[in-house]
Amino acid sequence: MDETDRLLINSLQGNFPISDQPYLEVAQQLGISEDDLLSRLQTMLDNHTLTRFGPMYDIQKLGGSFSLCAIRVPVERFEEVTEIVNAFPEVAHNYERDHEFNMWYVLATESPEQIIQTNQAIAARTGLKVYNMPKIQEFFVGLHFQA
Amino acid sequence: MDELDRKIITATQAGLPLVKKPYAAIAEQLGIDSETVKLRLQQMLDKGQIRRIGAVPNHYKLGYKANAMSVWNVPDDKIKELGDQLGALPFVSHCYERPRFLPEWPYNLFAMLHGKSREEVADKVQQVVELLGEYCAGYELLYSKQILKKTGLRLKAKD
Numbered sequence: 001m002d003e004t005d006r007l008l009i010n011s012l013q014g015n016f017p018i019s020d021q022p023y024l025e026v027a028q029q030l031g032i033s034e035d036d037l038l039s040r041l042q043t044m045l046d047n048h049t050l051t052r053f054g055p056m057y058d059i060q061k062l063g064g065s066f067s068l069c070a071i072r073v074p075v076e077r078f079e080e081v082t083e084i085v086n087a088f089p090e091v092a093h094n095y096e097r098d099h100e101f102n103m104w105y106v107l108a109t110e111s112p113e114q115i116i117q118t119n120q121a122i123a124a125r126t127g128l129k130v131y132n133m134p135k136i137q138e139f140f141v142g143l144h145f146q147a
Numbered sequence: 148m149d150e151l152d153r154k155i156i157t158a159t160q161a162g163l164p165l166v167k168k169p170y171a172a173i174a175e176q177l178g179i180d181s182e183t184v185k186l187r188l189q190q191m192l193d194k195g196q197i198r199r200i201g202a203v204p205n206h207y208k209l210g211y212k213a214n215a216m217s218v219w220n221v222p223d224d225k226i227k228e229l230g231d232q233l234g235a236l237p238f239v240s241h242c243y244e245r246p247r248f249l250p251e252w253p254y255n256l257f258a259m260l261h262g263k264s265r266e267e268v269a270d271k272v273q274q275v276v277e278l279l280g281e282y283c284a285g286y287e288l289l290y291s292k293q294i295l296k297k298t299g300l301r302l303k304a305k306d
Contacts (some may be wrong), residue, residue: 009209014199018185018192021167038165041202045236052203054163055188057156061196062148063297068245070252086296094295097216099287104216104294131248137227139242140234141198146209 005040007050010146012110038117042147058141065112067134069119071103071126078102085136090118101131149194152177155187163200211261213268214291215273218254220284221246226256232278233258238271253285265290 007030017025027037044050060066073081078096085091094105107115109123120132148156149210154177164172170264172187174181177265191197206214221229233256241259262268268288276283 009202009204012202013204014201016163016200018170018189018200020171020181022169023165023167034167038167042165044202045165047208048205049208050202051164051205052162053201054161055159055191056198057160057191058196058198061194062152062156068257072272079208082295091296093297095293096292097289098291098292099255101289102292103295104289123250131252133245135245137230137244139230140239140245141241 001044004030004036005044005049008037009044012053047057060110063110064117065107065109065134067107067115067119067132069105069107069133070131071105071122072101073126073129074105075102075129078091081126081128085122088116088118088122114136151183152187152191155184156191159188184240206261210263213262213265215260215265215268215272216289216291217258217260217272217286218289219256219258219275219279219286220253221256221279221282222284223255229279229282230256233275236271236274236278238262254287260288 015020019025021034023037024034027034030037032088040051041050043061045053071081071085081103082094082096085103086094088107090107091110092106092108094103095104097104107118109115109118115132115134119132123130155173158173158176163169168181168222170184171181174184188197188200192200214296217234230242230244233239238261239258240261241257243257244255245257247253247255257302260271260275262267262271272286276286
């Protein structure tokens with residue numbers, strides 16, 4: 001990653017044009033060639049410096065239900081419970097965290113009822129209490145990571 | 148969202164094509180014209196269904212290795228004001244109000260904090276403590292230990 005890559009990352013985290021030749025527009029603003037821009041983006045995607053390049057959708061605004069849920073998993077059962085929880089296709093993310101509430105997963109379903117049903121099934125299969133913590137209000141989502 | 152939006156979303160949610168005319172390429176793939184693709188994307192952007200269009204950096208690769216979910220107990224009648232202030236801090240990526248579960252979970256304000264080290268995050272936590280002042284009745288930091296599953300939030304294509 002060189003200075004031009006850093007400039008690209010820092011200046012391209014939003015406002016990509018919706019025009020016929022958007023890469024050309026951006027390249028001209030940055031003072032590089034369109035081909036150079038395209039090849040740098042490809043390289044940074046290939047080496048996972050970028051996870052994606054394109055529109056970031058707010059899936060919740062497009063329909064569907066999401067919820068962050070937590071379980072206090074006894075340490076000796078952690079592996080077994082992970083297997084049970086991850087097996088549900090509705091579980092989109094699952095993170096282990098350094099806390100008594102040590103398992104945090106996100107459910108993504110087509111309807112709010114399915115959030116409740118999936119959590120009931122997870123509670124039944126694991127025998128553990130599930131804490132359903134859907135967002136009540138969103139204050140901010142975003143962040144400019146400085147490269 | 149209609150069927151055409153859905154098609155455009157499923158064609159672009161993994162990324163835009165890295166070709167000189169990306170919207171024309173999507174249009175061709177979907178058998179529609181590129182003006183329609185651009186118009187629909189602009190409309191979804193205006194409605195907030197698209198948050199932004201651009202690069203999504205891998206923050207681990209950029210050196211942001213300390214990522215903590217910070218959780219705060221603040222008065223319900225102050226949460227909007229405090230949440231907006233917290234969300235405006237440059238190192239906060241997501242900031243939400245979520246339900247408490249008393250007595251075991253008293254926290255109602257969640258903010259993801261990112262730093263290059265835990266020391267850097269600790270310094271940021273201190274800034275939040277100062278910002279919330281007397282309204283903070285307690286907080287905790289939950290560092291991620293491992294990703295157990297990550298398939299991402301994707302809209303399913305309809306047959």
